[in-house]
Each structure stands twice: as C-alpha cells, then as structure tokens.
Amino acid sequence: MRTIALLPEGTVSHEAVLYLFGDEEVRLKHYKQISDVFLSVVNGEADYSVIPVENTIEGSVSLHMDWLVHEVDVPMQLEWVYPSIQNLIGRKNEFESEGQVDYSRIKRVLSHPVAMAQCQQFIRTHLPQAELENVGSTAEAIQSVASHAGEGWTAIGTVLGAERYGLDPLARKITDHNNNFTRFVLIGPEKIELAGRKATRKTSILVTLPADFPGALHQVLSAFAWRKLNLSRIESRPTKKKLGNYYFYMDVLEEVESILLGAAVAEIEALGCQVRVLGSYPSYTYTDLQPELKSEGD
Numbered sequence: 001m002r003t004i005a006l007l008p009e010g011t012v013s014h015e016a017v018l019y020l021f022g023d024e025e026v027r028l029k030h031y032k033q034i035s036d037v038f039l040s041v042v043n044g045e046a047d048y049s050v051i052p053v054e055n056t057i058e059g060s061v062s063l064h065m066d067w068l069v070h071e072v073d074v075p076m077q078l079e080w081v082y083p084s085i086q087n088l089i090g091r092k093n094e095f096e097s098e099g100q101v102d103y104s105r106i107k108r109v110l111s112h113p114v115a116m117a118q119c120q121q122f123i124r125t126h127l128p129q130a131e132l133e134n135v136g137s138t139a140e141a142i143q144s145v146a147s148h149a150g151e152g153w154t155a156i157g158t159v160l161g162a163e164r165y166g167l168d169p170l171a172r173k174i175t176d177h178n179n180n181f182t183r184f185v186l187i188g189p190e191k192i193e194l195a196g197r198k199a200t201r202k203t204s205i206l207v208t209l210p211a212d213f214p215g216a217l218h219q220v221l222s223a224f225a226w227r228k229l230n231l232s233r234i235e236s237r238p239t240k241k242k243l244g245n246y247y248f249y250m251d252v253l254e255e256v257e258s259i260l261l262g263a264a265v266a267e268i269e270a271l272g273c274q275v276r277v278l279g280s281y282p283s284y285t286y287t288d289l290q291p292e293l294k295s296e297g298d
C-alpha cells in the first residue's frame with residue numbers, strides 16, 4: 001500500500017487526496033507544516049508527498065515552488081486539479097441568532113494565507129472589523145478555533161475540516177470567484193499512473209539564462225515554438241543568488257523522452273542556458289478523474 005505525506009486532516013490537500021485515490025487504499029501521513037510534508041518523502045517516510053503548487057485566484061504558491069526548486073531534489077510524478085471550496089467555519093451557537101450569522105460578533109479569522117487570499121472580498125464585505133491571522137493550513141486554523149470557544153474566533157477552511165473538529169460551516173463557498181481550483185502534484189522517487197484514466201503528458205523544466213541580453217528569452221521560447229511544443233505555464237522566479245537574476249519555470253505539454261522535446265532542450269543548452277527537468281508526468285484534470293462531472297477548472 002502506498003504511503004502519502006500531506007498537510008493535516010481536513011485540509012484542501014486531504015480532500016484532494018481522497019478524491020485522487022478514490023477507492024484505492026492508501027496510508028496517509030499528516031504533517032502540520034508543508035516543509036515536513038516535503039521532507040517526509042526525502043527521508044523515506046512516505047512514497048509520495050502532496051504539494052499544492054498553483055491556484056486559480058492566487059496563482060503560484062511561491063513558497064512551495066521554491067521548496068521544489070531549492071530545497072529538495074525529488075521528481076514530480078503526477079499532477080491533478082481539485083476545487084478549493086472555502087467556507088467560514090465556527091460554532092453556530094456562538095455567532096447565529098434566529099438562523100442568521102451575526103458577523104459583527106466575529107473578532108478573528110484564521111486561515112492558510114492562500115485560502116485567506118481567495119476570500120478577500122468576503123472578508124472586506126462581512127468582516128472588516130476582524131483580525132486576520134495566517135497559519136500553516138486551513139485545518140490548523142479550524143483546530144485553533146475549536147480550542148477557543150466563545151472568543152469570537154472563526155476559520156476559513158473546508159466542510160471536511162469543520163466535521164473533523166466538531167465545528168459548523170457558518171457561510172459556504174465564500175471564495176471571491178467561482179471555479180477556484182488548486183493544482184496539486186505528487187513528488188516521489190517512483191513513477192505513478194492511475195489505471196483506466198486518461199491523462200495529458202507534461203514536463204516541468206527550469207531554464208536559467210547564462211546572462212541577460214536582448215532577446216534571450218525569445219530565443220529560448222522559439223526552440224519550443226517552431227517545434228509546435230505547447231507551453232501551458234511559464235513563470236520567472238528569483239535565483240536567490242543575485243538581485244535581478246531569474247530562472248524560468250516552464251510546463252511543456254510533452255513527455256521528456258520525446259524526440260522533439262529532447263531537441264528543444266539541446267537547442268536551449270546550446271544557447272548556454274542551464275536546463276533542469278523537475279519531472280515528466282501524467283496530468284489529470286478534475287473531469288479526467290470523474291468524467292461524469294462537468295467543470296470549468298480543467
């Protein structure tokens with residue numbers, strides 16, 4: 001049976017893993033901090049670690065991308081997309097009167113910074129008086145609220161988390177935009193495929209330019225363009241070595257073994273760039289995993 005490292009019970013990551021593996025039995029190892037989720041697979045305590053990497057509203061989860069690049073050297077082996085449905089969680093009897101939530105009684109809102117950022121408009125409209133506190137995961141936020149009964153504390157998180165820690169959803173689906181999806185990856189030493197599910201093939205690479213000169217990035221991109229290799233994401237991040245030095249993170253819709261991608265990489269290296277492959281893996285959309293569901297997150 002596979003062992004999977006992830007954030008605590010009741011997080012979006014937890015829901016996403018239950019969704020990915022469906023009926024397949026897996027052993028779940030929960031960690032409070034994402035750094036420990038990363039290290040679990042590095043230390044051989046898990047076969048795969050679950051890392052949220054990108055969100056519809058917030059974009060890249062920079063901290064996690066930086067860990068993938070700078071702190072660990074474990075390949076990405078699978079990617080999938082799952083909706084991040086955030087809710088305001090607390091105790092009904094603390095905040096509700098006559099079936100209505102009295103938002104003015106709420107003094108504090110805790111959540112993961114990415115989840116908090118997904119609900120900015122809701123917070124501004126309903127909770128302008130509340131103090132906001134960022135914690136390591138949405139589940140940690142819910143747990144803290146559970147242990148501060150009667151103090152006006154609420155959390156932003158999942159319904160699963162509310163159930164796990166004995167609280168209630170006070171307001172459901174409070175993200176600023178519908179179709180709020182998160183892209184998760186499994187990192188680990190072994191390849192993994194889901195039987196009977198169709199997937200797109202993706203390769204994630206890092207390109208570091210030798211020096212900054214006019215048209216440098218253009219030259220790199222043209223190696224993909226004239227081979228008709230489709231990039232689904234490109235992002236620049238600081239190398240952390242010198243202010244103004246960047247590497248480019250790119251997702252290419254092609255397997256690393258393909259002749260075309262191999263030739264593109266060789267051409268980019270010939271330009272003097274460094275290329276590092278972070279993984280080549282199957283990518284499942286939300287509807288690939290449950291074809292009966294129709295969604296716009298794909």
Ligand SMILES: O=C(O)C(=O)C[C@]1(C(=O)O)C=C[C@@H](O)C=C1
Pocket residue numbers: 007010011012013014052055061084112114115136137138139182
């Ligand atoms: O705290 C959680 O519930 C997580 O699973 C983490 C995380 C993230 O790091 O992006 C994952 C998805 C949500 O969109 C918000 C937070």
